[in-house]
Amino acid sequence: MSIPFTGMHPDYRPRRLRQNPAIRKMVRETRLSAEQLVLPLFARRGSKLRNPVKSMPGVFQLSPDEILKTAREAYALGVPAVLLFGIPEKKDEKASDAYARNGIVAQTARLLKKELPELLVIADVCLCEYMSHGHCGIVKKGRSGVIIENDSSLKLLARAALSYAEAGADIIAPSDMMDGRVAAIRKALDTDGFQNTPIMSYAAKFSSAFYGPFRDAAESAPKFGDRRSYQMDAANAAEALREVALDIQEGADIVMVKPGLAYLDLVYRVKSTFGYPTAIYSVSGEYSMMKAAALQGWIDERAIVMESLLGMRRAGADILITYSATDAARWLKG
Numbered sequence: 001m002s003i004p005f006t007g008m009h010p011d012y013r014p015r016r017l018r019q020n021p022a023i024r025k026m027v028r029e030t031r032l033s034a035e036q037l038v039l040p041l042f043a044r045r046g047s048k049l050r051n052p053v054k055s056m057p058g059v060f061q062l063s064p065d066e067i068l069k070t071a072r073e074a075y076a077l078g079v080p081a082v083l084l085f086g087i088p089e090k091k092d093e094k095a096s097d098a099y100a101r102n103g104i105v106a107q108t109a110r111l112l113k114k115e116l117p118e119l120l121v122i123a124d125v126c127l128c129e130y131m132s133h134g135h136c137g138i139v140k141k142g143r144s145g146v147i148i149e150n151d152s153s154l155k156l157l158a159r160a161a162l163s164y165a166e167a168g169a170d171i172i173a174p175s176d177m178m179d180g181r182v183a184a185i186r187k188a189l190d191t192d193g194f195q196n197t198p199i200m201s202y203a204a205k206f207s208s209a210f211y212g213p214f215r216d217a218a219e220s221a222p223k224f225g226d227r228r229s230y231q232m233d234a235a236n237a238a239e240a241l242r243e244v245a246l247d248i249q250e251g252a253d254i255v256m257v258k259p260g261l262a263y264l265d266l267v268y269r270v271k272s273t274f275g276y277p278t279a280i281y282s283v284s285g286e287y288s289m290m291k292a293a294a295l296q297g298w299i300d301e302r303a304i305v306m307e308s309l310l311g312m313r314r315a316g317a318d319i320l321i322t323y324s325a326t327d328a329a330r331w332l333k334g
């Protein structure tokens with residue numbers, strides 16, 4: 001936000017507005033509410049299954065029935081949406097479970113929409129959890145080494161998106177970072193009668209060490225190489241704006257910046273440049289750092305989580321994706 005500045009009173013004392021808690025509250029510029037939160041969840045086949053994720057204390061791989069319980073609890077506290085990831089029973093070279101009719105995410109989405117229809121189900125679309133090699137696209141081994149094939153991957157991503165929409169997902173969220181995937185998914189959705197299903201694209205997604213714990217949770221670490229040939233270089237901001245522009249042109253309805261705290265400059269620039277609904281993903285590594293320090297008694301978890309979320313809102317994010325969503329909603333209640 002730019003401040004039209006006309007010059008302050010020579011004895012302007014900002015503290016005047018801080019003396020009285022009611023005044024302080026009245027002049028607060030940024031508000032945080034549970035309505036803005038999204039809780040990511042990891043679905044895995046089975047029942048009554050709660051596998052703790054070692055590097056993310058408080059986070060579990062959950063069977064669909066347990067996802068329902070966890071989602072109910074979050075929803076009851078005011079969290080309107082969950083973001084679903086799947087851990088398939090079998091991984092292969094064509095990510096079959098990502099788009100199988102009864103794949104783990106499709107199955108979980110169906111259950112959630114049947115039992116808790118008001119809850120928004122956001123389906124993450126990517127191939128890494130479903131590929132035996134752990135990359136986000138189809139891998140071709142060529143003379144010059146391993147390459148991730150962009151265009152053939154789009155077909156699988158579109159199929160996955162379609163299967164989640166058919167299962168009732170309210171929002172489709174592609175996180176793979178292949179070029180052209182938003183257009184491919186938009187076209188597939190429109191062709192099959194899902195013109196009204198929005199796409200929230202992971203538009204500026206950086207290649208980041210902050211995803212480490214997630215790859216434990218989703219069992220999706222690449223078996224060789226890394227994701228630098230498709231995810232963004234942490235040094236690039238102008239490129240992030242181009243990525244966002246491209247996704248908007250291709251039909252994204254909501255754009256995302258990811259990770260969160262280390263990329264708040266981009267949240268600010270994306271929101272002020274495009275004015276689109278903007279999401280931020282406070283990723284696994286951010287959660288784990290805060291959690292670990294809190295468990296040591298070194299920081300006050302509640303205060304730090306709330307301050308971080310407020311910072312993301314101040315930067316311009318409309319939607320906050322965080323593993324602390326349920327806790328934050330509870331804390332917001334008082």
Ligand code: PBG
Nearest residue numbers: 126128175210211214283284285
């Ligand atoms: C899938 C995906 C990842 C995350 C969200 N979707 C992992 C990755 O790209 O390696 C990371 C989320 C987190 O760290 O919390 N591509």
